Amino acid sequence: NGHSACESGRRKSCWYEEEIEQDLRWCFALNSILHTGASQYQDIALLDTKPFGKALVIDGKLQSTEIDEFIYHESLVHPALLHHPNPKSIFIMGGGEGSTAREILRHKNIDKVIMCDIDEEVVNFCKSYLAVNKEAFCDSRLHLVINDARAELENRGDYFDVIIGDLADPIEGGPCYQLYTKSFYESIVKPRLSDGGIFVTQAGPAGVFSHTEVFSCIYNTLRQVFKYVVPYSAHIPSYADTWGWVMASDSPLTVDAEELDARIKHRINGENRYLDGKTFVSASILSKAVRKTLAKETQVYTEGTARFIYGHGSAHNSNHHP
């Protein structure tokens, strides 16, 4: 019809609004509110947004969106698995959304994936509604455990080639703080890594300013515990920020871009949309201001200290409520 794009009738009138910080908002036009639910721990919603497609929101915080979750999940999973010579068993702390498991299961050499999330309702919600992860949830190599990740790791006797932290950011008093401390890494995580094992964790915002919130401190805490620590980052459009991850091991983490590309080709089913050798090289060369903060960071997460963060991370893939 003859309606022009700027007619008032065509203005977007339903919006999802997120307070990234108290004085900063990020708003997506909505097509619909697909599903809403609540667990004993948190509220959960699946929205259909115009700019980012389906969006998973937990306790009013965006977790991931259909169109760009591949950036987060490929960055979380593949660098650690590719730096390991032959990863077979993986433990995910959190990850109830299923996307982390999905990326792991694309690796042909994987035998066993433990996904340990505390919130059964959130897992069931994602299993029901996130079509993109349907296959992963049904994969026989995936073992879903509903438990506190700390308790689960403490009580298991087996070892893992890669342990992945897909948890909400460490906020003092927050649900996941205890899963980012030096003592947790030292006495719970490291003992469960097999020889040459690698630990990787999401590490909160890593932008030119936002990296001081938790990223530098997670990095510094891991540096106290592991010999080799590699921080890296990527811009995630739906988060309106650059995000960070930290990979750590007692074995050297030195695989160059060509070898990464070769391993991707041989080990991973299907094609990565975000990560390849050059992308990881770029992602792991941090910009000047971030490198400076990381080099000078002295704070370590212990049971008694924490830094605050406002926003995404506060419930990011939240799975743990001690």
Add this chain to the structure above:
Amino acid sequence: NGHSACESGRRKSCWYEEEIEQDLRWCFALNSILHTGASQYQDIALLDTKPFGKALVIDGKLQSTEIDEFIYHESLVHPALLHHPNPKSIFIMGGGEGSTAREILRHKNIDKVIMCDIDEEVVNFCKSYLAVNKEAFCDSRLHLVINDARAELENRGDYFDVIIGDLADPIEGGPCYQLYTKSFYESIVKPRLSDGGIFVTQAGPAGVFSHTEVFSCIYNTLRQVFKYVVPYSAHIPSYADTWGWVMASDSPLTVDAEELDARIKHRINGENRYLDGKTFVSASILSKAVRKTLAKETQVYTEGTARFIYGHGSAHNSNHHP
């Protein structure tokens, strides 16, 4: 649980936003987007809002909400029917939502209601989704006609005790402008009123400032055509404004509060939630500024003139697209 009311997770994150004017917005927190659709004329949506319950939105403009539509529809329908000594046949121009018919059909003496709306899809949408009007849509006294109200009135040979205008506001170039002109009232509406018949129309915003948009001019136009003209108004919370209606006839419109209450009691099934004798008396005594404008208004809607309005009215119960 222990969550306090001001946790970020508890902030409302999905909103319906309406531009009442270009520089004035009105936003309702959303529970869900229940249904959306489109006709050849307009987009339509049924939202579930926190402050006002279910809300019908056409082309990005709020039409009515579950919790306060009774104010608009009781005010539109009952004064005219109660001022008529014995109304039996009613013609609604527009009214596809069904609420106007519902209020009319509560009058025991009604034999026949013609609802003439141009947009079949909107009527079907409301029939399907507005539970509160289900019964009215099934009432055997209701005759639904999908047609242009002007053409329908021109071609019919029967007469009506009350004709009701439940149309979008008169905007030059808008879909309903021609249904508010002096010539339309004189040569189409008046000839179809039976003896003692009454015409009533919604008449746009009638607030201390907003009454100059179309209310005063609708009033003045009707004053050129009918001997007795009664403007009245009521504040409608979901419109964030006071709304206006104008009732007109060639017979005197003088029924006092007590007699109105008596007629309500005898003629109407169920109890009115908004309108009674005193409410109408108050509604028909306009405030100083509005009375002054109405007294001095000289503009008349003819085929060649119009005033602009931004907002609600531009698609209010929009039914007519010549």
Add this chain to the structure above:
Amino acid sequence: NGHSACESGRRKSCWYEEEIEQDLRWCFALNSILHTGASQYQDIALLDTKPFGKALVIDGKLQSTEIDEFIYHESLVHPALLHHPNPKSIFIMGGGEGSTAREILRHKNIDKVIMCDIDEEVVNFCKSYLAVNKEAFCDSRLHLVINDARAELENRGDYFDVIIGDLADPIEGGPCYQLYTKSFYESIVKPRLSDGGIFVTQAGPAGVFSHTEVFSCIYNTLRQVFKYVVPYSAHIPSYADTWGWVMASDSPLTVDAEELDARIKHRINGENRYLDGKTFVSASILSKAVRKTLAKETQVYTEGTARFIYGHGSAHNSNHHP
């Protein structure tokens, strides 16, 4: 130039946003933020808004706007002064904005106005920036007292023809709750009224739904203390609601529209923009739902009870912090 009105560059980009309720927002496009300040009690700002002109905001709550504050202040002041046969001395509880004093001082027969506001900084802010009240603040009949209104009334020995409550709504634990209780009215206010004296107070939102928040209870509380009590209301566009006031006295409050108009003409300098005889008659005939609630209201504000309200009223003309 050739830019059309809907070019993105012409969209309004600075906004004032008010949460009327937790799930309802009201947003005005901004021209500028004229002044901001803070007292020991509250934050204060003077904004220049597109839809309503200059707007006074205290603690994030709209107090009054340039284009429609006359509705609130004429409604608060004139009915009480006009119902009194010859008011000479007036006491304002609160009113630091100065507009209430300005309206009182338009009455030629006034000898003395005491304005008692607890917040000197707010008074000074308004004195400096609200040009429309400059003259009133300089009027020699006006006596400004910085004090708690309760303490001031208790300690004074003089009597007043009219006492006006221009205070924030009664919220349990709020700054003004104690200035709305039965015991305050009985033992502090009434003893300071001269023979035939009238008390009037703003009484919070009075819309079809919102009148249950505090309006009905203020009415019922005054009904316990005074023989004659008249509630009335008016729609205030910038509040996005109908507002209420209650007038109370031990002398009858019966002046008809004609006599009100005559008194306005003889007693008041300049012309009222909102209030005249008919406007007051309409304002004091409440609609059915409101009348019903008021008739059935049983709650009385005492030191131990209160009702909650969210929004405007919570800081409306806030002046009292016991």
Add this chain to the structure above:
Amino acid sequence: NGHSACESGRRKSCWYEEEIEQDLRWCFALNSILHTGASQYQDIALLDTKPFGKALVIDGKLQSTEIDEFIYHESLVHPALLHHPNPKSIFIMGGGEGSTAREILRHKNIDKVIMCDIDEEVVNFCKSYLAVNKEAFCDSRLHLVINDARAELENRGDYFDVIIGDLADPIEGGPCYQLYTKSFYESIVKPRLSDGGIFVTQAGPAGVFSHTEVFSCIYNTLRQVFKYVVPYSAHIPSYADTWGWVMASDSPLTVDAEELDARIKHRINGENRYLDGKTFVSASILSKAVRKTLAKETQVYTEGTARFIYGHGSAHNSNHHP
């Protein structure tokens, strides 16, 4: 005082809102609106925002903010100047804000900077209000020309070591489209570069999705004209996106991180906040999806073709209106 952080009175109530795209909004809490003005070409405002400090807004589009403009301007200026063996004369197309000149003038070997912006009022506005650029505007090496950049370059007889495009994005029908075409680069820009000269331009959004808007096409257009073309990008928090630049020359652009750091140390006064050798290396290794699009891009900007972009870029440092 005892107010808690989540009291409604402490909510942010004044906001700057930008539509990044039609269905995506980005909102900053406001402290104040410092200055507003208008030129014959555009509206201009200087805001004081809570999250990003002072923000320059032209025609409703954010241009730069106090806290992160160094990312944009260091990225625009330093790579090209550092890759040149000894740059002495620079031509800026646009750049009226003054920050581009400021960064250039930090290079000790610079003799002459021509800043050619078409909008004198915008230049004067920035000269008056952007304290951070005061010194640059007064530097005797800076020559300000108010003219169309194309006309100015065409008519000058001198040559430049570096030409910098600090212009709004190429939108068909937009003010700057003609300054991004193959013929403009070939017949106007290249002839004015001295031997070994380098051209660099801002190149619009370069995010995982947004790089297809104009970045890939600017890259491909320059690839038709110059032998060596280096695209690079950086996340700019206030833009809520990753931004792109393209550097082009007929001499090789191969300076490694160590040499860049050495040149920074020797040539630039003061310390860079964003750019150093490693940062540039990372910035110039694009991620997989972006590299793929660039490699496959076939479109070239000619007088007859263009791509559309919505948002920042549409007025970014807009200076040219043919």
